Amino acid sequence: MTDPQDLFDRARALVLERQEASASMLARELGIRKQTAMDLMQELEQAEVVGPQPGARQILLDAEGNRRPGIGDNSGRKPARDTAADDRLRLLLERIERLEEEKKGIADDIRDVYSEAKAVGYDTKIMRQIVRLRKMDANDRAEQEMILDTYKAALGMG
Numbered sequence: 001m002t003d004p005q006d007l008f009d010r011a012r013a014l015v016l017e018r019q020e021a022s023a024s025m026l027a028r029e030l031g032i033r034k035q036t037a038m039d040l041m042q043e044l045e046q047a048e049v050v051g052p053q054p055g056a057r058q059i060l061l062d063a064e065g066n067r068r069p070g071i072g073d074n075s076g077r078k079p080a081r082d083t084a085a086d087d088r089l090r091l092l093l094e095r096i097e098r099l100e101e102e103k104k105g106i107a108d109d110i111r112d113v114y115s116e117a118k119a120v121g122y123d124t125k126i127m128r129q130i131v132r133l134r135k136m137d138a139n140d141r142a143e144q145e146m147i148l149d150t151y152k153a154a155l156g157m158g
Helices: 004-018 023-030 034-046 084-119 124-135 138-154
Strands: none
Touching (some): 023 034
16 A cells, blocks of 8 residues: 555655646546545645645646745746736636646546446447437437437338
8 A cells, every 4th residue: 555645745746847736637647546636636735735626726836846926926036028918828728738638537537437348348339329328318319219210210120
């Protein structure tokens, strides 16, 4: 079993190195369960390594572990040309990138579930059709099935 402090230290180092954080990324990169990664994200928030949950997580420390200045900080470390609009645009783009990373992580998780289903003998193509059908409105699904039955009957298929 992995030492919790060692796992936290590895997660912290990974977040600081990449300057991004998501439970999906931690789960994938550290080879841990999603729930464990979510718990680590909360610990990283409590340790003030990452910002709070609403929206995208902001990394509060730089790659060396030093506290980053907040938006509007006038310490001289930011070029004068940066404006609030520039910061907002950068934050929005970073948020999109993090969400894209999480989306990739979710797609990887879904692919893993289908692989697991295939390994125990389920037909994944049929499972995908069922997932698609379950998303549909019942009336739309019934209408499509009726049209399909009509076409099949016209072609002598059933």
